[in-house]
Amino acid sequence: MTPMTPMQRTLTALGHQEPDQAPLFLLTTLHGARELGMPLQDYFSTAANVVAGQLRLLETYRSDCLYPFFHAALEAEAWGCEVVFRPDGPPNAGAPVLKAAGIDTLRAPAVRDAPGLQRALRAIAGLKAAVGATVPIIGVVMSPFSLPVMQLGFDRYLDLIHDEPGRFERLMGINEAFAVEWANAQLAAGATAICYFDPVASGTILPRERYLRTGQPVARRTLARIQGPTATHLASGRGLDILLDLADTGTAAVGVSSLEDIGQLKRRAAGRLALIGNLNGIEMRRWTPAQAELEVKRILARAGRGGGLVVSDNHGEIPWQVPEEVLLAIRAAVDRWGRYPLDWIDGWDAGEGA
Amino acid sequence: MEYEIDRFREALETLDRVQADAIFFRALDRSNPLLAIERLVVPALEQIGRAWQEGRVALSQVYMASRYSEDMVGRVLPPSDPDRKRQPRSAIAVLEDRHLLGKQIVHSVLRASGFELFDYGSIGREELVERVLADRLEVLLISVLMLPSALAVAEVRARLTARGCAVRIAVGGAPFLFDAGLWREVGADAMGRDAAAAVRLLEGWMGGPR
Numbered sequence: 001m002t003p004m005t006p007m008q009r010t011l012t013a014l015g016h017q018e019p020d021q022a023p024l025f026l027l028t029t030l031h032g033a034r035e036l037g038m039p040l041q042d043y044f045s046t047a048a049n050v051v052a053g054q055l056r057l058l059e060t061y062r063s064d065c066l067y068p069f070f071h072a073a074l075e076a077e078a079w080g081c082e083v084v085f086r087p088d089g090p091p092n093a094g095a096p097v098l099k100a101a102g103i104d105t106l107r108a109p110a111v112r113d114a115p116g117l118q119r120a121l122r123a124i125a126g127l128k129a130a131v132g133a134t135v136p137i138i139g140v141v142m143s144p145f146s147l148p149v150m151q152l153g154f155d156r157y158l159d160l161i162h163d164e165p166g167r168f169e170r171l172m173g174i175n176e177a178f179a180v181e182w183a184n185a186q187l188a189a190g191a192t193a194i195c196y197f198d199p200v201a202s203g204t205i206l207p208r209e210r211y212l213r214t215g216q217p218v219a220r221r222t223l224a225r226i227q228g229p230t231a232t233h234l235a236s237g238r239g240l241d242i243l244l245d246l247a248d249t250g251t252a253a254v255g256v257s258s259l260e261d262i263g264q265l266k267r268r269a270a271g272r273l274a275l276i277g278n279l280n281g282i283e284m285r286r287w288t289p290a291q292a293e294l295e296v297k298r299i300l301a302r303a304g305r306g307g308g309l310v311v312s313d314n315h316g317e318i319p320w321q322v323p324e325e326v327l328l329a330i331r332a333a334v335d336r337w338g339r340y341p342l343d344w345i346d347g348w349d350a351g352e353g354a
Numbered sequence: 355m356e357y358e359i360d361r362f363r364e365a366l367e368t369l370d371r372v373q374a375d376a377i378f379f380r381a382l383d384r385s386n387p388l389l390a391i392e393r394l395v396v397p398a399l400e401q402i403g404r405a406w407q408e409g410r411v412a413l414s415q416v417y418m419a420s421r422y423s424e425d426m427v428g429r430v431l432p433p434s435d436p437d438r439k440r441q442p443r444s445a446i447a448v449l450e451d452r453h454l455l456g457k458q459i460v461h462s463v464l465r466a467s468g469f470e471l472f473d474y475g476s477i478g479r480e481e482l483v484e485r486v487l488a489d490r491l492e493v494l495l496i497s498v499l500m501l502p503s504a505l506a507v508a509e510v511r512a513r514l515t516a517r518g519c520a521v522r523i524a525v526g527g528a529p530f531l532f533d534a535g536l537w538r539e540v541g542a543d544a545m546g547r548d549a550a551a552a553v554r555l556l557e558g559w560m561g562g563p564r
Contacts, residue, residue, distance in 0.1 A: 089502035092452040154455035282532035
């Protein structure tokens with residue numbers, strides 16, 4: 001088969017067809033700083049750094065996407081939170097600035113007035129200028145349903161969901177308007193698709209029946225107003241029980257957890273959702289190249305056939321501590337074993353060392 | 355009693371506070387607060403913890419169950435009550451991490467199980483070492499969400515050892531769930547896969563020093 005561009009490969013896989021080989025999304029954000037030899041805080045201080053870092057990562061690892069996601073705290077900063085940097089991992093959002101009563105008078109920030117968001121838009125535009133339509137550029141929004149973990153704090157947000165339905169609905173309305181504006185601004189800047197991070201939707205955080213009353217209607221309304229394709233990411237959370245509910249929100253793909261069997265997820269998705277995952281990003285830091293190869297083979301064997309699979313980590317961000325040799329081993333394993341039609345699977349011992 | 359525990363657990367899982375209160379106060383009518391806690395609340399929270407590990411209940415249910423239970427127990431066994439368990443001298447902290455929910459759940463479950471302990475909140479590694487020494491802790495519970503924070507436990511352990519402190523350290527949080535060998539790598543003495551595990555650990559460590 002003629003080699004495809006990363007864009008063709010990804011679109012084919014997301015369309016539940018078999019491309020030339022399985023796409024690999026190595027979702028490296030922090031590693032761009034390492035490529036440029038600069039501290040994380042400096043790296044994320046300019047769009048030019050992130051553009052240069054992402055292009056270096058593309059050259060080194062040949063991921064099938066660019067991922068100009070800065071960090072989750074960037075959105076929290078737009079809402080007034082402090083960003084707390086550390087030298088060895090993504091920054092945290094500082095103490096929440098919103099209290100439940102403050103929801104009554106809350107107004108969403110405008111994307112045009114948020115310097116951090118504008119920096120991210122410039123990074124997307126810079127990458128688009130560099131790669132055109134050959135490599136997918138993945139933009140990111142926190143779902144309106146998950147953003148309150150940073151806005152209010154997790155405990156106060158769970159209290160709000162359970163105890164104050166009126167304020168919860170008002171907050172969702174405000175957050176939805178913001179998420180739609182932010183996602184569409186990224187698409188206008190050159191993003192190919194939007195990753196909708198929604199860990200609170202996962203079965204790890206909420207029981208399905210409550211998700212159906214809360215997070216799912218939020219996602220339906222929000223995704224319908226985003227003017228481009230979306231993928232939902234559960235950021236390591238479990239998704240098996242809500243997989244078809246996620247499909248009903250209009251999302252095209254879902255990032256799934258290493259806690260779940262990707263083969264079982266593939267069968268449940270039944271062609272309605274493509275899967276992104278599910279390499280264990282925490283364990284990955286101490287994998288040998290041989291183990292990295294085995295983990296890639298497991299995913300391909302369980303979920304690769306028929307397309308509908310993007311090999312990736314399970315969280316949507318590879319930790320700073322994961323060394324280059326592991327990332328290169330993952331790349332090499334997908335190159336070696338990910339070429340369709342994946343005939344090797346028939347002779348592979350699922351006892352999985354063979 | 356098994357039937358009552360099941361009904362109490364169901365009430366907590368389904369957020370039926372009225373029913374949970376009713377079962378708890380019926381148990382109080384039949385015994386004293388400490389026995390009611392040990393025979394009803396602790397086993398129910400233990401079952402919820404196991405269900406969380408197995409993916410049968412969600413974190414929001416664990417959180418709400420721990421919050422309700424802490425409230426109930428706090429009404430009959432206030433912090434100053436002499437029946438509260440104050441040994442071993444213990445504290446809970448979130449290490450260099452702003453994600454507090456896991457710590458809050460473990461703290462609530464421990465208090466709902468009759469324990470009293472220091473709550474250091476979110477704290478840096480240097481300050482944590484100083485607090486452990488100043489408070490003469492025997493057990494330190496550390497909660498983290500992020501991998502770098504989990505790895506920082508190794509430095510806390512090394513600094514405490516260098517100062518001659520043999521405090522027992524138990525860790526919990528997502529990185530330890532996703533990498534089953536990580537707690538040993540960072541020098542912890544134990545890892546809790548759910549909040550109820552902290553109760554078992556403290557009870558097991560009530561016997562004496564490390």
